Amino acid sequence: MFSKSTEYALRATIYIAQKSSEEHKVGLAEISAAIDSPPSFTAKILQALRKDNKIIRSVPGPNGGFYITEKAKNLPVHAILKVMGEDDVLNKCVLGLDKCSEAKPCPMHSEYKFIKAQLLELFDRKTILDLENDIKTGEVFIKNSRKK
Amino acid sequence: MFSKSTEYALRATIYIAQKSSEEHKVGLAEISAAIDSPPSFTAKILQALRKDNKIIRSVPGPNGGFYITEKAKNLPVHAILKVMGEDDVLNKCVLGLDKCSEAKPCPMHSEYKFIKAQLLELFDRKTILDLENDIKTGEVFIKNSRKK
DNA sequence: TCAAAAAAAGATATGGGACTCCTTAATGGG
DNA sequence: CCCATTAAGGAGTCCCATATCTTTTTTTGA
Ligand code: FES
Ligand code: FES
Numbered sequence: 001m002f003s004k005s006t007e008y009a010l011r012a013t014i015y016i017a018q019k020s021s022e023e024h025k026v027g028l029a030e031i032s033a034a035i036d037s038p039p040s041f042t043a044k045i046l047q048a049l050r051k052d053n054k055i056i057r058s059v060p061g062p063n064g065g066f067y068i069t070e071k072a073k074n075l076p077v078h079a080i081l082k083v084m085g086e087d088d089v090l091n092k093c094v095l096g097l098d099k100c101s102e103a104k105p106c107p108m109h110s111e112y113k114f115i116k117a118q119l120l121e122l123f124d125r126k127t128i129l130d131l132e133n134d135i136k137t138g139e140v141f142i143k144n145s146r147k148k
Numbered sequence: 149m150f151s152k153s154t155e156y157a158l159r160a161t162i163y164i165a166q167k168s169s170e171e172h173k174v175g176l177a178e179i180s181a182a183i184d185s186p187p188s189f190t191a192k193i194l195q196a197l198r199k200d201n202k203i204i205r206s207v208p209g210p211n212g213g214f215y216i217t218e219k220a221k222n223l224p225v226h227a228i229l230k231v232m233g234e235d236d237v238l239n240k241c242v243l244g245l246d247k248c249s250e251a252k253p254c255p256m257h258s259e260y261k262f263i264k265a266q267l268l269e270l271f272d273r274k275t276i277l278d279l280e281n282d283i284k285t286g287e288v289f290i291k292n293s294r295k296k
Numbered sequence: 297t298c299a300a301a302a303a304a305a306g307a308t309a310t311g312g313g314a315c316t317c318c319t320t321a322a323t324g325g326g
Numbered sequence: 327c328c329c330a331t332t333a334a335g336g337a338g339t340c341c342c343a344t345a346t347c348t349t350t351t352t353t354t355g356a
Contacts, residue, residue, distance in 0.1 A: 001149070001237075004344065007244025014243075014255060027302070041345050047304065060303040061353030077256075089149075095162075096155025098292045106289060107162060107282040108225075111270055118263050126259065134255035141254060144246045152314060175332070189315050195334065208333040209323025 006084040009045050011035040011142045013080055016056055016068050017132040025058075025065030036143045045084075052083045055128075073129040081123060090119050154232040157193050159183040159290045161228055164204055164216050165280040173206075173213030184291040193232075200231045203276075221277040229271060238267050 002010075015034050020026045028046065032039040046066060049055045055075060058066045081087055093100040094108040100116065102109075134140050150158075163182050168174045176194065180187040194214060197203045203223065206214045229235055241248040242256040248264065250257075282288050 001240060001242055002244070004244065007242075010243050038345060040347070043303075044345090058303065059353070060301080060351075062301045062355065064302050064353065066303090092149060094149055094155075095158050095290060096150070096152065097289065104289055104293070105287075107279040108270075108274070109288065110282070110286075111274065115263060115266050115270065118266075122256075122259055122263065126256070131255040134258070138255075138258075139253075140257065141245065141252055142243060145252070186315060188317070191333075192315085206333060207323070208321075208331080210325065210331045212323065212332050214333085
């Protein structure tokens with residue numbers, strides 16, 4: 001559904017939300033270990049998220065790292081998708097028409113549109129804080145089991 | 149959602165269903181013009197669909213081309229996805245875990261699973277014939293408007 | 297003020313999807 | 327039987343997402 005970059009962005013953001021605060025930041029090494037992502041590549045993605053100035057923040061130097069404000073935790077998943085340039089992924093036509101629209105629908109559209117609406121609603125409603133809480137309260141994961 | 153190849157495969161199959169029969173086959177040039185896809189690339193995709201021996205058939209030579217049997221028209225969209233190797237696209241985890249499962253769910257899973265189920269159901273229920281009929285009866289398209 | 301720590305930035309692979317082109321094989325009509 | 331027609335097959339190009347490595351900049355704390 002999403003690119004690797006976006007998947008890492010989502011997982012990293014959730015982890016940062018879980019483990020950091022303005023007083024206690026988390027470093028790149030810890031993050032990429034926790035979400036099982038390539039460290040250098042994750043660095044690039046975190047840079048992108050940070051430059052956006054809305055989602056995460058960072059500070060270099062000793063005891064530096066990444067963190068997220070309580071306010072930013074209320075942003076919906078959609079905000080991350082937007083920064084990652086996948087805002088329109090869900091407006092893509094199933095059959096590959098230029099765009100999925102009521103005006104020029106493909107043969108799948110009349111049935112797909114309801115599912116699409118649910119996806120849009122979900123990514124718009126679910127906040128970073130929600131995802132963080134899910135981890136606290138339920139048996140959910142943001143990392144794969146150790147492979148080999 | 150799907151790769152370009154798969155999108156072309158779906159559109160091409162629909163067009164072939166619409167315009168061909170065992171007696172009247174349609175050629176590559178006509179197909180790629182009708183669905184607005186690169187001819188040479190489309191040829192590769194049609195080869196793949198043909199080799200599967202389930203979806204479409206073809207005959208070379210004068211008056212040759214591609215066609216689909218009435219029986220094959222009853223195959224679900226899912227069958228095309230399978231041939232194109234995108235069978236598991238819908239079992240991908242939103243956050244990029246190895247697989248989307250109840251056993252090891254990500255924080256999006258509890259809500260996403262219902263949407264996923266609808267997608268799976270749709271691709272399993274909707275047949276090639278259904279899509280063909282949609283074109284006949286409704287205002288739907290399998291090609292973009294001419295661009296410059 | 298200096299050194300260590302950590303992120304930022306930049307430069308450089310790599311693999312695969314998307315697409316092209318050329319040659320080969322099969323078919324049917326005359 | 328030959329030739330035009332059309333699909334099949336194979337080799338190769340291009341670009342971008344993914345990923346790595348190195349160097350620079352910023353910050354902290356001793
Ligand atoms: S137009 Fe194709 S899915 Fe909406
Ligand atoms: S496990 Fe992530 S979507 Fe199902």
